[in-house]
Amino acid sequence: MHCRLARCVSLNPNIMLPLCLSYLVSYLMTFTPTFPSSIKLQNKQGTIITLIHNFTMSTNTIACMFLFFFLISKSSSLIAKPTVEERYKNWLVQYGRRSHNNTLEMENRFAIYKSNVELIDDFNSQNHSFSLTDNKFADMTNEEFKAMNVFNIEKQDEIKEYYEDFINDPHVLPSNLDWRKKGAVVDVKNQGPCGSCWAFSAVGAVESLTKIKTGKLISLSEQELLDCDVYGNDSGCFGGLLSSAYEFIVNHGSLTTSNNYPYTGKPGTCNKKQVAKKTASINGYKRVIPCNESLLLRAVANQPVSVAITASRSTFQLYSEGIYNDVRCSHDKPDHAVVIVGYGSSGGHDYWIVKNSWGHDWGDAGYIRIARNVPNVKSGVCGIATQPYYPY
Structure with missing residues (x-):
């Protein structure tokens, strides 16, 4: 046989390689080396002579076999990547x-x-400890992306009282915890092109608390906050405060369900008839002492917690999976609100499990793991420990 594989591949490696390899394999399958029925091992030299004498393979076949294994090792580089x-x-x-x-x-x-x-x-x-992908935000500039994350920054001195519920807590915490596995987290939602993250964060924490208290997991209405919470510091799609959102829920007695008052992604007139269908209530809300991830950990071990973070980095925009730890992420200028629903460790690296409100087609099925206990970052990565709130 004349080894036509080299000529075959030379025509167009990217197109012809699979056909050429198939051709060579079919040829080699027809070859059967012959060995003697017995070998007399008189000495090393004699043994080698005997094997060569009894192993029949043409020069062409040997050359083709070498070429075959070479092409196999190089096939990945011969196949063109998508442009x-x-x-x-x-x-x-x-x-x-x-x-x-x-x-x-x-x-x-x-x-x-x-x-x-x-x-x-x-x-x-x-x-890196995390990876990026061309997700649904991949054809947006970072400035366009940031316009979707409008969030009023709450001054640290607006709330002078911090709650110390967990300072002297003697309980040993589990090394990892995921409230999703306990059935206490409603499915990921999508705020769309509306700066309503503050509503999704507050409502998400109330949904989880309701499950913990009553055993019922109910999707509650963010739209109720957009339409009806209009007299304080909250401004619908133009941002709001977590504390103001909780104040509204307390003062109005409860939230209705998302089925009763579905999300539209834009502010509207408060539908008092639908709001009257009360479903879930809270007694109040508390704020964990800021810049203390140890106390925040104890709060999360008790229930999911609303937090404010910086989410405007391109690496956050295009996040795919892994433990997010962008050293250039601002630790003192939060622009987005989310919910911490658990924590854990992987490969010696601690992290928070964070539920976002950008749909399942962002991040890790709508979630992101943010690095925890990073040395010399008291406020937490992206400021995650600066403004933690939880309802009760």
């Missing part, structure tokens, strides 16, 4: 929500996507 254009087309199929009004806008979106993909690929090629 950025191909990745963008696949991205559009998956997240086909963009409406490009003209060619210029489409080119602009592609340029943004390409820039983000370069960031993603470069970041993922390095040794």
Whole structure:
């Protein structure tokens, strides 16, 4: 046989390699080496001579076998990776929500996507504790992305009283805890292009407390807060305060369900008829002493806790999985509210389990693990320990 594989591959390696390898395998399968029925091992030299004498294989076959194993080892590099254009087309199929009004806008979106993909690929090629991906925010600039996370910053001196419930708690805490596994966390929701994270964070904590107290897991209404909590520091889609959200729930007696008062993603007129269908109530709320992750840990061991974080970094925008620990994430300028629903450790690294409100198609199925107990970061990574609240 003449080994035609080299010529075959040389035509077009990316296209022909699978066919060529199949051709070579089929040829080699027809070859059966022959060995003697017995070998007399008189000495080392004689043994070698005997094996060569009884092993029949043509020079062409040997050459082809070497080429076969070489191509197998190199096949991954011969198969072309998808181009950025191909990745963008696949991205559009998956997240086909963009409406490009003209060619210029489409080119602009592609340029943004390409820039983000370069960031993603470069970041993922390095040794980090978390990875990035071209998620649904991949064709948005970081400025556009930040516009979705409007959150009024609460001054630290607005609340002078901090609660010390957990300072002298003698109980030994479990090394890891996940309130999702206890059935105390409602499914991930999506706030959409509305700065209503404050409502989702407060409501999420109340949902979990209701489950812990009553045994019933009920999805409550964020829209009630957007429409009806309009006389204090909360401003619907333009941001709000966790403390004000809890004040509203306490003063109005309860929240209704999301089925009774569904989320629309924009402020409307308060529907008093639907609000009257009261479902879940709280007696009040407390604030954990800020910048103390040990006390925050004890609070989370008791129930899920609302917190404010900085979520405006590109690495947060494009987060995929792993333990988030961006050293450039601001620790004192929170712009987003979420819920801590647990904690744990992996490979010697502690983390918080954080429920976001950007849908399942962001992060790790809507969640992010944020590094915990990082040395010399008293406020916690991204300021996660600066403004913790929990209802009771």
